[in-house]
Amino acid sequence: MTTQPLVNPSVSLQPVVQAPPQVVLENLVKEYGTLRALGGVSFDIQAGEWIALMGPSGSGKTTLINILGGLDTATSGHVTVNGEDVTRLNESDLVRYRAEKIGFVFQQFHLVPYLTALENVMLAQYFHSVTDESQAVESLKRVGLGDRLEHLPSKLSGGEQQRVAIARALINQPKLILADEPTGNLDEANEEIVINIFRELHQAGHTILMVTHDVDIARNASRRIELTHGHLTLDTTCNFLEQPKLCPHGKPFPSSGCCSTLDSKACTP
Amino acid sequence: MSATSANRSMFRRLLRRLLFANRGRLFVILLALSAGAAVSAALLNLQVDAKRRLTAEFRSFGPNVVITPRETSSAASLLNESYFDKISESNDAGEVSKAAFLYGVVKVSNLANSSAETNAVLIGYSHGYAHPERVVPAALVQYEERSSFLSSDMHCAVGQKLASSLGLKGGEPLRINSGATSVDLSVFILPVTGGPEDNQIFWYLYETQRLLVRTKSVSQITVSVPGSSQQIQRFIDKLQSEFPDTTGRPLRQFSEAQAKIYSRISGLLTAATTLILALTALCVMAAMTNIAAERRNDVGMMKAIGGSARRVLNLFLTEAVILGLAGGVIGAAAGIALSMVLGKAVFGVAAAPRLIVYPISVSLTVIVAILGAYPLRRLVNVRPATIFRGEA
Numbered sequence: 001m002t003t004q005p006l007v008n009p010s011v012s013l014q015p016v017v018q019a020p021p022q023v024v025l026e027n028l029v030k031e032y033g034t035l036r037a038l039g040g041v042s043f044d045i046q047a048g049e050w051i052a053l054m055g056p057s058g059s060g061k062t063t064l065i066n067i068l069g070g071l072d073t074a075t076s077g078h079v080t081v082n083g084e085d086v087t088r089l090n091e092s093d094l095v096r097y098r099a100e101k102i103g104f105v106f107q108q109f110h111l112v113p114y115l116t117a118l119e120n121v122m123l124a125q126y127f128h129s130v131t132d133e134s135q136a137v138e139s140l141k142r143v144g145l146g147d148r149l150e151h152l153p154s155k156l157s158g159g160e161q162q163r164v165a166i167a168r169a170l171i172n173q174p175k176l177i178l179a180d181e182p183t184g185n186l187d188e189a190n191e192e193i194v195i196n197i198f199r200e201l202h203q204a205g206h207t208i209l210m211v212t213h214d215v216d217i218a219r220n221a222s223r224r225i226e227l228t229h230g231h232l233t234l235d236t237t238c239n240f241l242e243q244p245k246l247c248p249h250g251k252p253f254p255s256s257g258c259c260s261t262l263d264s265k266a267c268t269p
Numbered sequence: 270m271s272a273t274s275a276n277r278s279m280f281r282r283l284l285r286r287l288l289f290a291n292r293g294r295l296f297v298i299l300l301a302l303s304a305g306a307a308v309s310a311a312l313l314n315l316q317v318d319a320k321r322r323l324t325a326e327f328r329s330f331g332p333n334v335v336i337t338p339r340e341t342s343s344a345a346s347l348l349n350e351s352y353f354d355k356i357s358e359s360n361d362a363g364e365v366s367k368a369a370f371l372y373g374v375v376k377v378s379n380l381a382n383s384s385a386e387t388n389a390v391l392i393g394y395s396h397g398y399a400h401p402e403r404v405v406p407a408a409l410v411q412y413e414e415r416s417s418f419l420s421s422d423m424h425c426a427v428g429q430k431l432a433s434s435l436g437l438k439g440g441e442p443l444r445i446n447s448g449a450t451s452v453d454l455s456v457f458i459l460p461v462t463g464g465p466e467d468n469q470i471f472w473y474l475y476e477t478q479r480l481l482v483r484t485k486s487v488s489q490i491t492v493s494v495p496g497s498s499q500q501i502q503r504f505i506d507k508l509q510s511e512f513p514d515t516t517g518r519p520l521r522q523f524s525e526a527q528a529k530i531y532s533r534i535s536g537l538l539t540a541a542t543t544l545i546l547a548l549t550a551l552c553v554m555a556a557m558t559n560i561a562a563e564r565r566n567d568v569g570m571m572k573a574i575g576g577s578a579r580r581v582l583n584l585f586l587t588e589a590v591i592l593g594l595a596g597g598v599i600g601a602a603a604g605i606a607l608s609m610v611l612g613k614a615v616f617g618v619a620a621a622p623r624l625i626v627y628p629i630s631v632s633l634t635v636i637v638a639i640l641g642a643y644p645l646r647r648l649v650n651v652r653p654a655t656i657f658r659g660e661a
Contacts, residue, residue, distance in 0.1 A: 062657070071573055072654035092577065099575020106657065110570040114290035115283070122279055127575040130272040131279040168574065180657075 103169030159190025302596025305549025310604025362496025393477020553641025569656030593638025
């Protein structure tokens with residue numbers, strides 16, 4: 001399978017460290033009754049970053065991504081995206097926010113089963129502003145599905161469905177891509193294809209926040225954030241692409257805390 | 270392609286996919302809506318048809334036109350008998366039957382028991398014309414058949430109630446006095462009808478005219494005109510123009526008594542129609558509940574990618590309207606055909622298809638479909654996060 005490059009390779013938008021952050025999370029708390037899913041999480045995301053959000057099940061990763069994407073509301077705290085406080089938006093503003101600023105990619109794909117691949121992508125255009133079939137076709141060609149335009153999701157493999165979901169997430173040129181275990185349901189070959197697409201998106205300057213349990217996938221990200229029981233326990237900005245699977249002390253990543261900005265003391269021999 | 274037309278095109282595309290996502294269920298919903306539309310259209314057609322017949326349609330049996338003098342006419346509320354002969358004996362639909370009647374109040378007594386004189390209505394009627402059953406009271410038809418064997422004009426027919434009060438038996442003599450003239454006639458007792466005929470005396474027109482001194486005069490002419498409403502109306506209009514000092518009064522399908530029965534039946538029909546539409550809405554709602562359960566994830570996803578509740582609801586309501594229209598158009602046509610059969614069974618006359626019923630029935634079916642889509646309307650309140658967490 002060949003995929004066309006998502007962007008012009010000559011244009012490389014690297015994050016500008018000094019620029020104001022694209023996303024700011026301030027003391028974010030989410031409670032479901034007596035259960036505290038997020039216990040005051042704070043961090044910033046610079047434009048163009050690829051962040052791997054990690055942590056054990058129930059640590060609050062999906063809750064965080066849902067609040068950031070405007071799918072859920074915070075109990076307290078603030079989320080600011082491009083200067084807009086998402087926690088203060090009303091329902092109709094949240095709809096506009098999701099349509100214009102966020103691109104979602106889910107583990108379960110969440111394609112509409114009775115719409116073709118092309119129509120699934122056009123649906124996002126329809127809810128955003130105006131449908132443009134040629135643009136939707138182009139978007140699917142970029143993820144290598146030019147010959148699957150009229151296929152229903154049931155006629156596509158898992159990897160192909162996820163690529164349709166990525167094309168749908170990107171069609172409205174969102175500021176932020178939120179991916180919740182996008183390769184969780186894929187085999188190795190399809191995982192590679194999908195991760196390559198994310199690599200290209202990152203190179204093109206897209207900001208990506210990806211929930212994953214897979215250390216190898218996290219290794220592609222430029223930054224790793226780890227949550228445990230709703231608290232931030234790791235936020236490292238070291239170069240993941242260069243990072244070995246084991247830290248110099250022989251402890252496996254990510255639990256070693258090596259290069260962590262939060263608890264470097266934990267990484268002691 | 271402009272932005273609006275591109276989005277309209279996408280809207281139609283989405284609708285087509287929604288409608289045909291599950292053909293089996295589409296068929297079930299259409300069947301429920303069509304059946305509801307068919308029965309409600311049938312009942313509504315019967316209702317409207319019966320109402321129209323009350324005021325617009327002519328009787329198809331018995332006399333359907335009565336000719337009387339105009340109120341302003343001179344000649345003491347009588348018609349010239351020559352009109353009777355001038356009335357055409359056919360129209361473009363077939364043979365026209367007619368009968369002339371002269372009414373007068375006379376004094377009568379039973380000669381057999383020398384009873385006291387009493388007042389009674391004497392009716393002279395023309396006889397010997399074709400198809401008397403179409404234009405004279407049914408009780409007289411028997412007498413007509415019998416009198417053809419009575420070679421004398423010295424017989425008359427007496428209603429049973431009057432005969433009983435005078436103590437008259439069949440064949441006994443009855444004395445009739447009018448002014449200074451009197452005549453003794455042998456009586457034929459008419460069978461009981463329950464109508465005014467039971468208190469009346471019937472005699473031949475010519476003899477009655479002589480007795481009442483109303484030569485060449487009649488009180489009214491009844492006519493049985495064949496054909497459609499338009500043909501009968503044309504016949505009346507022609508009579509009016511030919512005989513301007515007369516009034517042609519049409520007799521409708523329903524009598525006042527029948528109208529009261531109709532009023533009760535109409536209430537029942539309305540209740541039955543309402544019940545059937547409510548049942549149809551429940552059937553559709555059951556199917557839509559199933560669809561709503563299947564579409565929860567899709568709606569959650571649509572909202573996640575920026576679909577507003579209004580736009581998603583718009584899709585589902587349009588889908589319901591299309592289903593209602595399709596079910597209504599098919600069902601209402603079948604229902605109107607069904608009403609013709611039902612009309613024959615209930616009223617004894619096949620109900621004519623009434624065009625007004627069609628749009629009413631289709632509109633009602635669309636409303637039922639929209640009400641039945643209530644479970645889909647509730648879907649728009651789905652919160653995407655709960656769907657993706659697998660809570661719903």
